[in-house]
Amino acid sequence: MTLLAISFDNLHQVLRDLYTEMMPLCSDMAGVAKGLAGLGALFYVASRVWQSLSRAEPIDVYPLLRPFAIGLCIMFFPVFVLGTINTVLSPVVKGTNQMLETQTMDMNEYRKQKDRLEYEAMMRDPETAYLVSNEEFDRRLDDLGWSPGDLVTMAGMYVERGMYNMKKQIRDWFRELLELLFQAAALVIDTIRTFFLIVLAILGPIAFALSVYDGFQSTLTQWISRYISVYLWLPVSDLFSSILAKIQVLMLQNDISELQNNPNFSIDASNTVYIIFMLIGIVGYFTIPTVANWIISAGGMGSYNRNLNTSVAKAGGIAGAAAGAMTGNISGRLVNK
Numbered sequence: 001m002t003l004l005a006i007s008f009d010n011l012h013q014v015l016r017d018l019y020t021e022m023m024p025l026c027s028d029m030a031g032v033a034k035g036l037a038g039l040g041a042l043f044y045v046a047s048r049v050w051q052s053l054s055r056a057e058p059i060d061v062y063p064l065l066r067p068f069a070i071g072l073c074i075m076f077f078p079v080f081v082l083g084t085i086n087t088v089l090s091p092v093v094k095g096t097n098q099m100l101e102t103q104t105m106d107m108n109e110y111r112k113q114k115d116r117l118e119y120e121a122m123m124r125d126p127e128t129a130y131l132v133s134n135e136e137f138d139r140r141l142d143d144l145g146w147s148p149g150d151l152v153t154m155a156g157m158y159v160e161r162g163m164y165n166m167k168k169q170i171r172d173w174f175r176e177l178l179e180l181l182f183q184a185a186a187l188v189i190d191t192i193r194t195f196f197l198i199v200l201a202i203l204g205p206i207a208f209a210l211s212v213y214d215g216f217q218s219t220l221t222q223w224i225s226r227y228i229s230v231y232l233w234l235p236v237s238d239l240f241s242s243i244l245a246k247i248q249v250l251m252l253q254n255d256i257s258e259l260q261n262n263p264n265f266s267i268d269a270s271n272t273v274y275i276i277f278m279l280i281g282i283v284g285y286f287t288i289p290t291v292a293n294w295i296i297s298a299g300g301m302g303s304y305n306r307n308l309n310t311s312v313a314k315a316g317g318i319a320g321a322a323a324g325a326m327t328g329n330i331s332g333r334l335v336n337k
Contacts, residue, residue, distance in 0.1 A: 175278075
């Protein structure tokens with residue numbers, strides 16, 4: 001069983017279904033919010049009417065409509081507020097997801113082509129063909145006799161083939177581990193995003209109700225900005241993944257060109273660069289909340305972003321050090337042997 005046997009697409013779909021299933025809970029909060037908003041509207045209107053009467057000024061009706069407009073938003077919160085915001089922002093999510101799928105399909109095609117060229121390059125060299133082909137390995141064994149020199153050569157072939165297979169398995173296992181961590185980082189971001197959106201959506205009517213009271217007017221704009229900022233985590237994540245996939249496509253294109261034109265091209269060096277980019281991607285995923293906050297500023301989330309980025313920087317340093325130590329240790333052992 002490989003490390004990537006988990007279907008991360010299904011897990012992301014589960015999170016989307018969770019958000020949809022939790023939306024009816026907004027109606028439960030709407031009842032409480034309507035009571036708060038009604039009481040706040042009473043104080044709001046009475047205060048301004050009394051001020052106008054005490055100053056012998058005409059009553060300005062237009063500002064008095066604000067609590068009633070907020071009350072309508074609370075009564076139809078899932079449709080007026082959440083429905084409007086999600087409808088406006090959903091094309092952004094679909095567009096970035098389409099970009100990601102296009103780059104991913106290109107990357108998979110180029111990876112298959114590169115693997116095929118690696119196999120053909122190994123088969124063209126008589127000294128390495130038996131490492132990747134069972135037929136070539138059996139043919140070379142059949143050509144050997146049973147003299148002491150042939151037995152030594154036969155033993156050396158078995159050792160070299162075993163070392164090659166072990167090195168390839170370690171490389172593939174380490175690559176799958178990093179790809180698993182890369183997908184897990186994306187899932188962590190999506191899970192936190194879904195949790196924030198559900199909390200903001202369920203308690204949104206309360207935030208709207210509190211914004212009716214004097215001194216809490218900014219609650220309305222802060223809720224909207226935070227909801228949009230968190231909602232944009234997914235498209236920013238898809239954009240980041242698209243950029244990394246494009247980088248991998250360019251790397252694969254360069255490797256394919258080198259395999260076709262340069263007989264001395266080092267495959268191991270290319271795999272090392274791929275591992276480095278995977279480590280960069282794992283750390284870079286946790287900068288997504290900061291980037292989304294640049295698009296629309298959401299006050300009060302800066303401390304969360306700082307704590308998240310600090311933790312990820314430490315984890316990335318540890319992961320990079322461990323990866324470097326593991327790669328160097330394995331490479332050193334293989335070279336010595």
